[in-house]
Amino acid sequence: MVLDNLGESLRGTLKKVATALHVDSSLIKEIVRDIQRALLQADVNVKLVLELSRRIEKRALEERPPAGTSHREHVIRIVYEELVKILGEKRELPLKKQVIMMVGLYGQGKTTSCGKIAKYFKRKGLRPALIAGDIHRPAAYDQLKQIAEKIKVPFYGEKNGRDAVEVIKKGIEKLRHNSDVIIVDTAGRHKLEDDLIKEMKNIFKAIKPDEKLLVIDAATGQQAGPQAKAFHDAVGITGIVLTKLDGTAKGGGALSAAAEVGAPIVFIGTGEHMEDLEAFDPTRFISRLLGMGDIQSLLEKAQEAMKEKEEMEKVANRIMSGKFTLTDMYQQMEMLSGMGPLRKIAEMLPFGMVSKVKDKDMDETQQRLKKFKVIMDSMTKEEMEDPSIIKSSRIKRIARGAGVETKEVKELLKYYRMMKNMMKNLSGNRKFRKNLMKQLKFMDNV
Numbered sequence: 001m002v003l004d005n006l007g008e009s010l011r012g013t014l015k016k017v018a019t020a021l022h023v024d025s026s027l028i029k030e031i032v033r034d035i036q037r038a039l040l041q042a043d044v045n046v047k048l049v050l051e052l053s054r055r056i057e058k059r060a061l062e063e064r065p066p067a068g069t070s071h072r073e074h075v076i077r078i079v080y081e082e083l084v085k086i087l088g089e090k091r092e093l094p095l096k097k098q099v100i101m102m103v104g105l106y107g108q109g110k111t112t113s114c115g116k117i118a119k120y121f122k123r124k125g126l127r128p129a130l131i132a133g134d135i136h137r138p139a140a141y142d143q144l145k146q147i148a149e150k151i152k153v154p155f156y157g158e159k160n161g162r163d164a165v166e167v168i169k170k171g172i173e174k175l176r177h178n179s180d181v182i183i184v185d186t187a188g189r190h191k192l193e194d195d196l197i198k199e200m201k202n203i204f205k206a207i208k209p210d211e212k213l214l215v216i217d218a219a220t221g222q223q224a225g226p227q228a229k230a231f232h233d234a235v236g237i238t239g240i241v242l243t244k245l246d247g248t249a250k251g252g253g254a255l256s257a258a259a260e261v262g263a264p265i266v267f268i269g270t271g272e273h274m275e276d277l278e279a280f281d282p283t284r285f286i287s288r289l290l291g292m293g294d295i296q297s298l299l300e301k302a303q304e305a306m307k308e309k310e311e312m313e314k315v316a317n318r319i320m321s322g323k324f325t326l327t328d329m330y331q332q333m334e335m336l337s338g339m340g341p342l343r344k345i346a347e348m349l350p351f352g353m354v355s356k357v358k359d360k361d362m363d364e365t366q367q368r369l370k371k372f373k374v375i376m377d378s379m380t381k382e383e384m385e386d387p388s389i390i391k392s393s394r395i396k397r398i399a400r401g402a403g404v405e406t407k408e409v410k411e412l413l414k415y416y417r418m419m420k421n422m423m424k425n426l427s428g429n430r431k432f433r434k435n436l437m438k439q440l441k442f443m444d445n446v
Helices: 004-018 025-041 046-062 071-086 110-123 138-151 164-175 194-207 218-235 252-261 282-289 294-321 326-337 341-346 359-377 381-385 392-402 406-427 430-444
Strands: 098-103 128-132 181-185 211-217 239-243 265-269 277-279
Touching: 004 025, 004 071, 004 282, 025 046, 025 071, 046 071, 046 252, 071 252, 071 282, 098 110, 098 194, 098 218, 110 128, 110 138, 110 181, 110 211, 110 239, 110 265, 110 277, 128 138, 128 164, 164 181, 164 194, 194 218, 211 218, 211 252, 218 239, 218 252, 239 252, 326 359, 326 381, 326 406, 359 392, 359 406, 392 406
Parallel strands: 098 181, 098 211, 128 181, 211 239, 239 265
Antiparallel strands: 265 277
């Protein structure tokens, strides 16, 4: 389990809130001290811990809980939100042609991460390639070559190369025509040195990479911050990859490095195999860390009142505007999975779209929607917003990325066109529009 000790401490703190008879200033101050102690023991940056605890205490003492939410639930929600905030916004690397420059010190897992990220893009249906740009560590060339052969992606390197910039430039020139994502492994050092920073700057200027990812071992602790800052000053880090997060209780230092430089964590390594890489999602990470079981239901209760009407209005406006994209359909499927606001809207439709689905058919429907969502996860943003561009070659790429057959991608597109026509017809239905607005107005008074 990632950061076991930290998770256990924080879960104990939230349980203290959830079971308290009264939430007063003394309890809030006590849980703030507990959170501070847990984060410091996990090696989170001291300054960050103080800022976080001040925000939690201020909000918990001053904010009034939303209607329908108890003070206990509201305090738990504040702790959850502030922990998510220190990890930054979620950022996914785009699925497009690009050059990715990997940087970091020796022993951080940089070369292995190159292979894991290449495999990640390969699963998404793109064509990755690897370049060995570390000419200083003798084993670096052989290690990356073996990884490339193992995951079956193109590779370029010069075993006796003397100029890293020239080796990398040649590699990009050779691979660019038959590859979508070129991942460049660069040299490291055992500690930050001027010649390393100079080489990083020279490579950056020569190849102008789209992404610059810093690889940090989760066990690095408090030194992760200065490392991140030095590399960020040199090349402008666009993302951080945390490795070996499964094997340390001190990962807080590396986690807080992202907040220090303002670069998001994009991947976390969770094991030794090429598959052991996860796209980083701050909300999911904190949920797992806090063991959000019963606590999650408390948060959902607090969020429902604020979000339900907002989501319904968004869907309603899209329906009535006559615009309907795959992005809209994906969002509707997300809501349908939880049987939330979409069911209420569907019940207003002339033919009761959801109400006609019997309980015994619900599992089959849910599985179908789940597969459609996996297929859409393999699409680009452009394809989601304009499905008309999805022709034969794109269908094949999407199918490869989703691990399905092309006929299943075509089935999704057929379903989308049917939904779009239905929405178009509804947008001109006066009775439906009037009924929908009446329902939304009613929710204002709930």
